[in-house]
Amino acid sequence: MQTILYARVSTTDQTIAHQRTQAEAAGFKVDEVVSDEGVSGFTTTLKDRPQGRRLFDMLRRGDTLVVRWVDRLGRNYADVCDTIREMMRWGVIVRTVINNLTFDGVTKDPMQQAVRDALIGFMAATAQAQAEATKEAQRGGIDHARGREEAYRGRKPSFRRDQFDDVRGALGQGTGVSEVATATGLSRQTIYRIRDNPAEAEAALARWA
CATH class of the missing domain: 3.40.50.1390 (Resolvase, N-terminal catalytic domain)
Structure with missing residues (x-):
């Protein structure tokens, strides 16, 4: 034995x-x-x-x-x-x-x-x-960390750097918002945000780079 x-x-x-x-x-x-x-x-x-x-x-x-x-x-x-x-x-x-x-x-x-x-x-x-409680706590911690990150960095931009540059260039040439939206695949609301506050749009890209 x-x-x-x-x-x-x-x-x-x-x-x-x-x-x-x-x-x-x-x-x-x-x-x-x-x-x-x-x-x-x-x-x-x-x-x-x-x-x-x-x-x-x-x-x-x-x-x-x-x-x-x-x-x-x-x-x-x-x-x-x-x-x-x-x-x-x-x-x-x-x-x-x-x-x-x-x-x-x-x-x-x-x-x-x-x-x-x-x-x-x-x-x-x-x-x-106990195992289920531990996993739930871990998931909660991950979700909380993600929430804190988003609160710190702000909402993730719906556009990429290349799209931002294209929008700025097209608007600078006098292209209309609807045409720019169609060309870049972005919404009209996004084009307006970039047009009306380009500095904030660029800062958002930098925060999420």
Whole structure:
């Protein structure tokens, strides 16, 4: 029987070594570490990861699988639940470093099984909810940054530098607004803005260069 630590990191601010240190500090005697680096637990199931597949090949009845928390197995509710239940059917004990939880298939009492399965489901759902909240926050941060950029730089010009030069040249030769709009593919409103305030139009191009 062996104790295997499965570690997964998806960002550069996480490390495999830290997860092993945490496990050993909690009293686990780790025989081997299996790890996936730079892999999302939200978009990939455990069996889809290179070392995740290896983990399924290695584990045998009586072995203990240690994870920092269930989110290392994954951040997909169905995948995490299925993984832990499959391990228990094999006779593998799943333990977490955080909260020191143990999941096994030893108990035959239906009430204890119900409590155990409910806890697995709750933890798996929490892992997915945290991943979704993080992604939503990231999207919000990106949108906010874009909004700040647009507020600082103003509205992006609807014309290019070459079009601006063509408009200025044509207007300078006395060409009418409608004719210039047709020739450059710009709207009449845009031609009027360039004609009436060429300095601001040119400044906008400079800000968005």
